[in-house]
Amino acid sequence: MPITYTSQEQVEVYRFSIPAAILIPLIAVFLQAFVPLKLGFFSIFDLPLLVVIFFAVARRSPVTGLLTGAAIGLLQDSLTHQPIGVYGIAKTVVGYGASSLGVKLDVENAGSRFLVTLFFYIAHEIVYFAVARGLVGLTLQWSWLHELGSALANALLAVALFALLDRFKQRT
Amino acid sequence: MENLITRYRNVTILVAVLFAQVLGLAMQVKRNTENEPTRLIRIWAVNAVTPFEKVIVWCQRGTAGLWHNYFYLRGVRQENRDLKAEIQRLRLEQVRLSEDAEQARRLQVLLGFKEQFISKTVAAQVIGSSGSEQSRSVYIDKGASAGIKPDMAVITSDGVVGKVLRVYNSNTAQVLLIDDQTSGVGAILEKSRLQGVLRGTPAGEVVLEKVMSDETVQPGEAVLTSGGDRIFPKGLPVGTVTKVSSGPDFFLSIRVKPAANLSKLDEVLVVTSVEEKEPAVNEAGPMRAADILAQRLPSVPEKPSPDASKPGGTTGATTIVQPPPRPAKPETAGTTSQKPSVAGVPLGQAGSASPKPKPSDVTVGAKTANTTAVTTKPASSALIKPATEQKPVPPAVKVSDQVKTAGSEAKPAAKPPVAKPKPQPVEPQLEPAPPEDKPH
Known part of the structure; x- marks a missing residue:
């Protein structure tokens, strides 16, 4: 399996330029809001989540990861008509978890990226489901089939998307 | 303690951020988020995202328009x-409808019903969505500057779409779709007239609730708005029943397929003004016997009347399209352009039941320019005078004169050789009806 244990000294920490750090999440949120109007099936993807995972894994800093997740999640919340914070909490957890994992594991290859995204997509949905039902009182239906299918689709998209976003990485 | 926090710095920050968000969430849930002002973060987010969407939609429409209008x-x-063939067919159908x-309006008048008119709509372009399967809402490119306000109905030509939820700025508003689980639409089944509440489900389906399980509902039946929610005008198409099953608490679970394609919305209409008023009785309601007599006279062309050129002068509803001039009916003399039911309505009732005569003048017969002349008279004279008591119609003398002009002014090709049930243009009757007038 491509996931290998590495010491913290071996993994590379990347940073991003300020325009990239601002525009990439904005574009992800924009595409998430716009593309489903034209392509209905696109709503199974969660581009902001993929961006959170990518930034968290690349920066390998839990604090930066959770803050990035919170910011992107709150931005995503703002476009819905539901209370602000549901996506924020879920993506905060994912950002923290992905960056913590990135510190310990090498997630630079396609296979590890696929598995990491698969895992964190499910984790994100579980947290979202718990918060939405427990705190907000939304009526949601959990379907493992649907969630696994969405997780697979997002993981596949992540492999391609992360390869594209690698171009914006800058070595520290 | 400080050492502990420093040691577990990451976890502490995580807990702090999560706690802050949970706190904020709890405060929002405790308040009624529908009635509180729009949060600043929402405005920032919408203002950050929607300009891109508008630009892309504008480019897309421009390109598509260029291609379809000039090349393809x-x-x-x-x-x-x-x-054109469709227009011909629809014209015929429109005459019948x-x-x-008209008959329905007359009956509504007799029963004192009020009817609702969509008097003003604003066309808007859908520019974006919420991006979440759990929040089924879209953004439109019209806002406060176009008169959009929360709780306005949003429709398409196919049916109901949703309602305006928030207005963010002068040209952006959020629309809650009817398939969202927090939406609710007062609905009625077209044939069985059973009323219920239309709601969305978490899976994005639409169900009609609150219909008792002992009722019979057939799949395929149309669902219309009932008007009971005070948001959607009555009678708009909502969808079609696709599946009926027993639901919880003695209610049926009726699955409805929305009439509008909610997954591919492009342009929508926001209903910015709905008028509720008593139906106009003047279109075919009580008429003076002179007018009826004039209709039974041999066909004469009507004089071009300045009043007749005013479209929609009677309804007051700006979006009610007046029907085009009706094709001449091959009716013989003695018949009228009205249906027999008009004359069949007990005229005493028609006069007495006419609700609250308005002091303003009523325009009679202005519905179609070539069937009835425009006659203005006080509403208080809305009784039909018996034909026997009616004075001879003065313009009858002018019939021959007008027949002479018929060939030059009217369209003889469109008329049958015999009388066309066209009323004689009469002078405005401004005096009230004499008290001795009795219903015919």
């Missing part, structure tokens, strides 16, 4: 022919 014109002639509508 294949099949346009055939389509034009088909559309307008007769039914």
